[in-house]
Amino acid sequence: MGPEVVIAAVSAVVALISVAVTYRTALVTHRLQDEARNREKVELAEDLFRRYRVPLLSSAESLQSRLHNVLSRDFLHAYLHDGDAEDRYYVRHNTVYVLAEHLAWLEVLRREQRFLDLDSVKSTKELFAxxxxIHHPLATDGLPGPFRVFRGHQRAIGEVMLHRVETSDGTVTDVLGYAxxxxxxxxxxxxASWFNRLLAEVDDVEAGGRRGNERLVLLQxxxxxxxxxxxxxGEWLPLEHRERLPRADVTVPASRTPNG
Incomplete structure (x- = not known):
């Protein structure tokens, strides 16, 4: 075998090795980049949780607790019929407020998540599922009773409840307080136009009892x-404060309104 052939063979082997090394390097680089992107997404998701876990928990607890008191302890009846004008004002307006407050924090979270591409993060998928x-029992028109709020209306309520606040760290989004x-x-x-019907329907909630408010039982x-x-x-909210209202034997139907 002549030197030219040997040189050619060696060159071919070196070229193959170089291609293999380049390919393997590219695979490793791609894998490392994927891992870095996944770590970044997880960190973003964890940051999202850290910033909004407490207000979301607080608003969810306020709403579920109010629904539990309304549907199992005659909270509305006691104050709408037996209370004075201030009591009646409070139970009507605060009941609508705790719903609006929770929808507002859901809207804040939705806006934040929209630009972060976190759909592949397991915890984020579970949270948004x-x-x-939560949105569905309110939105469906397949359940009888008051407090039916289509999804677009839910988002609008959340939107009008938001305001900008100046802090030492800059401008942040906050939710209106009750006052x-x-x-x-x-x-x-x-x-007020976004809430007039809900305020009027507080009386219908009181009159319906648990059976007539299956929408709100499911929501709770x-x-x-x-x-x-x-x-x-139970690091933030006691475990004993998580009693579910008994549900009737019903299936939550899909909304008949496509954009509900």
Missing amino acids: AIQR AFCHRLETDPGF NELVALIELLDPR
Whole structure:
């Protein structure tokens, strides 16, 4: 075998080795880049949880607790019929407020998540699946009773409840407190228009009892499920405060309205 052949063979082997090394390097680089992107997504998801876990938990607890008291302890009846004018005002307006407050925090979370591409993160998928299960009982038109709020209306309520606040770290989004909510209802007809029907339907909730408010029973159950997901060991909210209302033997239907 002549030297030319040997040189050619060696060159071919070197070229193959070089291609193999380059390919393997590319695979390793690609894998490392994927792992870095996944770590970044997990870190973003964890940061999202850290920033919004407490307000989301607090608003979910306020709403589920109110629904539990309304549907199992005659909370509305006691104050709408036996209370004075201040009591009647409070139970009507605060019941609508705790719903609006929770929808507002869901809207904040949705806006934050929209730009982060976190769908592949398991914890984020579980969280937003739980949130969808909260939206659905309110939105479906297949359940009788008051407090039917289509998804677009839910988002609109969340949106009008938000305001910008200046802090030492810059401008942040916050949710209206109860006093500011009541003031806006009394002074801003455009704002009040999003809540007028709900305020009127508080009487229908009181009259319907548990059987006539299956929508709200299902909502209360899903709120407890969200609380369990966000705080499984009871670090923020006591485990004993998570009693689900008994559900009737019904299936939650899909909304007949496509954009509901």
